[in-house]
Amino acid sequence: MKFGPLVFLAAFLALSASWCGFVLTPQVQLGRLTQETNSVVKAELYPAGRPGLARQGLEVYRANGCAYCHSQQVEQKGTLVDVMLTDAGKTSVQVAKVLNDAQLGSFSGPSVGAGLPKAVLKGADIDSATILAAALKKAGAGTELRLVSTGPDIQRGWGMRRTVAEDFIYDATVMPGSMRVGPDLANVGERRPDLNWQLVHLYNPAAVNDKSPMPSYRFLFERRKLGQAASPDALKPIGSFVPPEGYEILPKPEAKALAAYLSSLSSDTPLYEAPLTPPAATTNAPAK
Amino acid sequence: MNSPIKQPENSAPREDAGVKDPAVPIWLIVLCFVLLYMGAIYFDQHGGWFDAQVYSPYVSAAQVKGFQVGGGPNPFEEGRAIYGRTCTTCHGPAGIGQAGNFPSLAGSNWVNEEQPGRMIRLVLQGFSGPGLKVNGQAFNTASAMVPWNSLSDDDIAAVITFVRGNKEWNNHAAPVTAAQVQAIRAKVAKAHPLAFNPTELEAVSPAD
Numbered sequence A: 001m002k003f004g005p006l007v008f009l010a011a012f013l014a015l016s017a018s019w020c021g022f023v024l025t026p027q028v029q030l031g032r033l034t035q036e037t038n039s040v041v042k043a044e045l046y047p048a049g050r051p052g053l054a055r056q057g058l059e060v061y062r063a064n065g066c067a068y069c070h071s072q073q074v075e076q077k078g079t080l081v082d083v084m085l086t087d088a089g090k091t092s093v094q095v096a097k098v099l100n101d102a103q104l105g106s107f108s109g110p111s112v113g114a115g116l117p118k119a120v121l122k123g124a125d126i127d128s129a130t131i132l133a134a135a136l137k138k139a140g141a142g143t144e145l146r147l148v149s150t151g152p153d154i155q156r157g158w159g160m161r162r163t164v165a166e167d168f169i170y171d172a173t174v175m176p177g178s179m180r181v182g183p184d185l186a187n188v189g190e191r192r193p194d195l196n197w198q199l200v201h202l203y204n205p206a207a208v209n210d211k212s213p214m215p216s217y218r219f220l221f222e223r224r225k226l227g228q229a230a231s232p233d234a235l236k237p238i239g240s241f242v243p244p245e246g247y248e249i250l251p252k253p254e255a256k257a258l259a260a261y262l263s264s265l266s267s268d269t270p271l272y273e274a275p276l277t278p279p280a281a282t283t284n285a286p287a288k
Numbered sequence B: 001m002n003s004p005i006k007q008p009e010n011s012a013p014r015e016d017a018g019v020k021d022p023a024v025p026i027w028l029i030v031l032c033f034v035l036l037y038m039g040a041i042y043f044d045q046h047g048g049w050f051d052a053q054v055y056s057p058y059v060s061a062a063q064v065k066g067f068q069v070g071g072g073p074n075p076f077e078e079g080r081a082i083y084g085r086t087c088t089t090c091h092g093p094a095g096i097g098q099a100g101n102f103p104s105l106a107g108s109n110w111v112n113e114e115q116p117g118r119m120i121r122l123v124l125q126g127f128s129g130p131g132l133k134v135n136g137q138a139f140n141t142a143s144a145m146v147p148w149n150s151l152s153d154d155d156i157a158a159v160i161t162f163v164r165g166n167k168e169w170n171n172h173a174a175p176v177t178a179a180q181v182q183a184i185r186a187k188v189a190k191a192h193p194l195a196f197n198p199t200e201l202e203a204v205s206p207a208d
Helices: A004-030 A052-063 A092-101 A126-138 A195-203 A253-264 B026-046 B061-066 B075-086 B117-125 B153-164 B178-191 B198-203
Strands: A078-087 A118-124 A142-150 A221-225 A247-251 B132-134 B137-139
Touching: A052 A253, A078 A126, A092 A126, A118 A126, A126 A142, A126 B061, A195 A221, A195 A247, A195 A253, A247 A253, B075 B153, B117 B153, B117 B178, B117 B198, B132 B198, B153 B178
Parallel strands: none
Antiparallel strands: A078 A118, A078 A142, A221 A247, B132 B137
């Protein structure tokens, strides 16, 4: 071979360049990620790690090829900021003036304080939101900025923020998926907290969702003659699912693990790299 | 391998010898540089410089930092997280404790005192010995409460704020600041380094 060393060199360069791009760079970039804190509630750590049964469920998820039809990555197109007025303060005339000057409607002194907290500016970018908030604060008002994620996935209710690498750090095999024959599962544990729903849906998807094209995973369940009393693990009727007369349907350990994994899927925690204002309904903090 | 087609080195001049050598046109080179330049500009503005904390739709570390508007610290929610890590083992996730062993925090007179001094002491130094009266009922338990002085002032203030202000548990007492915890920590470190027992705790003035 006349150009042996040259061919070798070219192949070596091509392979090492792609190794640097696909292996080394991500490793340098993300390889040292550790648990981080919730960006709003600083004492809360994220991710908490999956319970043991849910970890086994990840293997069942992988073995049954769930990732061929389900992704676990929420896309976010943008972040908009709402400026909330929480307190009109003592000088509501000045607050009204700030709002009128910014052409956000025509307010008079008393009408500013009606129906608080209310959004005075919706869907703004971070710069104009902070400028308005600073002006309102100077006029004596109480303000709060709320971040609202946007994008088709967010609209579908698949999550409140985009998926980031941090969401996967405790999973030995990550299952981000790329196909979306079925819905995204990054937050399915939040949307469907009912374990019985998950199990019945695996047993017969059409029972809880008529139009579901998902195949049935009956082999993860056992049909058993009803004894004297129903087993506590047996599937309970939900949707159009009713156990056959004289029988009960019991989940095998695989089905239990898979359901535990699905209910552990939740990535709505606000993080530094994916900031978010959690919905206010979850807190019972005393009003300020 | 000598094929008859192969031309000798000094053969007749090729037919296109008179045509100028077709070099790469200069405009193509310029175009390449322009595209490279535009690509670099785009990367600079949107790439986030490979920062692990910059994901789309954000374009730079400074922008991500600008979006940290999480409403400032929220001691109540911090307290909920600390309670979940520290206190649930004995007092339970709903704060109702365990009858006969661990007193309930929901509606407890010790929790709802106007001044938090005695509760801060309890959390800081721990507690042991039978006979503590909670809501008039004596707790004759052998279980002791371990001292939590390893927690920071902020953490203790947050967890006490959470317990005292938790309306779900029927508690309506005022929040606690880290300064209050700090003051009492300094006091008890000298005066009372060991766990409190019921008589000692009741001897402390509720207003202190």
